[in-house]
Amino acid sequence: MGECASHTAQIIDRDGAAVAGTDVLVSVEWSRVLDDLSEARAVIAPDADCCAALARVRTWRHKLAIFRGTAPVWEGPITSVEWTVDGAEISAVDVLGWLDRRTPHQDQEFIDHELTEVAAWLVDDAFEPDDPGHTTTIVATSGIRGRRSYQADVGQTGDHLRDLAATGIDFTALGSRILILPEDHSARLASLSDADFADELVVVEDGLALATRWVVHGKDGVKGVAGGAHPYYGLIERVVEETSILDDASAEAAARSRLAASSPAPVFLDSQEAVLSPDAGLDVTVLVPGWCVDVTTTQTCRTISQALKIATVKVKEDGDAETISLQLTPAGVSG
Known part of the structure; x- marks a missing residue:
C-alpha cells in the first residue's frame, strides 16, 4: 500500500x-x-x-x-x-441501494437467456424511469443460460438481483458503475503472503458449508440436482428453493454452481477483519470484490496456497491512521 x-x-x-x-x-x-x-x-x-x-x-x-x-x-x-x-x-x-427502492417496470420473460444479461436487464429497467447516474458493465458472461420471469411492480429489484446471484453470477458496485460477472471469475489482482497482513492469520475449514449433493427446487415442480455420494466425504445433501427459476435446465445449473462452491469443504482465511499491513504492495483503489488474490500462508499447521476471492473491502481513516481489511472467500464462493 x-x-x-x-x-x-x-x-x-x-x-x-x-x-x-x-x-x-x-x-x-x-x-x-x-x-x-x-x-x-x-x-x-x-x-x-x-x-x-x-x-x-x-x-x-x-x-x-x-x-x-x-x-x-x-x-x-x-x-x-x-x-x-x-x-x-x-x-x-452505494448506487445499488437504489435497487432496493425500485421495482420491475414491465412484465418480462427470458427463455434460454444468459444470466448476466438477465441481471443487466434488471438493473437497467430499474433505472429507466429515473436514472441518478449509473452504468452497467458485464465483465464476462457466466456460461449459464436459463428461464426467468418478472412482473411489473412485483418485488424489489435488489431482491431479484440477489436471487439471481445465488444461481451463478456475482455483482458489485464501483462508484456509479454496476459490475456483473460470473461467479467463477478468476482474474487475479495480486499475490499475498503472511507478511502482507498486520495480524496472524487463521485458516478455517468450514464443514457446515460442505455439501456433496444439491437439490434446487424452482417454481411449479421445477427441479435440478447435482452431485451425489462423495468417495471421501460420503453423502451430505442440501435442498434450497429458488422460486425465480422456471425450468429444469436453470435449476440444474444453479445446483452445479452451489456444488462447486461447497465441495470439497471450503478452506479459507478467517478474514472478517483480515487487516492488511501498511507495507503490503497493493493499490487499494483497484481492490474490487469478485476479483481474486493469490494467498500463501505457512504460519499455521494448515498451510494454504490458493486463489481467494475478495468478498468485502473495508477502509477506515480516523485521524492519521488508516486501516484496510479484506474478507476473502474460496474462489467460486460469494459469501
Whole structure:
C-alpha cells in the first residue's frame, strides 16, 4: 500500500452540482461488497461556511463521494444525516441501494437467456424511469443460460438481483458503475503472503458449508440436482428453493454452481477483519470484490496456497491512521 493517502469527500446534488465540501473530515469509512450494497460514513467538523452548506443536505437527493488522495473510491446516495453541535455525521449506501427502492417496470420473460444479461436487464429497467447516474458493465458472461420471469411492480429489484446471484453470477458496485460477472471469475489482482497482513492469520475449514449433493427446487415442480455420494466425504445433501427459476435446465445449473462452491469443504482465511499491513504492495483503489488474490500462508499447521476471492473491502481513516481489511472467500464462493 505504501504511504497512506488522506481521504476527502464531497456532497453532490443529483444534477451534478457540489452542495458542500468536507474540509474538516474527522473520520471516514467506506466499503465494497460482493452481491450486496455497501455503506459509507463520514464525520465532519465544519467551519461556519461549511455548516450552512451542510444544513441543506437531504437524503436521496444528494450523494456522498469519497476520494483517497485524488482517486475516487466510493459514491452513493445519502440515507441519513445527523447534525450535532460539533458537526454532522453522514451515512450513505452505494448506487445499488437504489435497487432496493425500485421495482420491475414491465412484465418480462427470458427463455434460454444468459444470466448476466438477465441481471443487466434488471438493473437497467430499474433505472429507466429515473436514472441518478449509473452504468452497467458485464465483465464476462457466466456460461449459464436459463428461464426467468418478472412482473411489473412485483418485488424489489435488489431482491431479484440477489436471487439471481445465488444461481451463478456475482455483482458489485464501483462508484456509479454496476459490475456483473460470473461467479467463477478468476482474474487475479495480486499475490499475498503472511507478511502482507498486520495480524496472524487463521485458516478455517468450514464443514457446515460442505455439501456433496444439491437439490434446487424452482417454481411449479421445477427441479435440478447435482452431485451425489462423495468417495471421501460420503453423502451430505442440501435442498434450497429458488422460486425465480422456471425450468429444469436453470435449476440444474444453479445446483452445479452451489456444488462447486461447497465441495470439497471450503478452506479459507478467517478474514472478517483480515487487516492488511501498511507495507503490503497493493493499490487499494483497484481492490474490487469478485476479483481474486493469490494467498500463501505457512504460519499455521494448515498451510494454504490458493486463489481467494475478495468478498468485502473495508477502509477506515480516523485521524492519521488508516486501516484496510479484506474478507476473502474460496474462489467460486460469494459469501
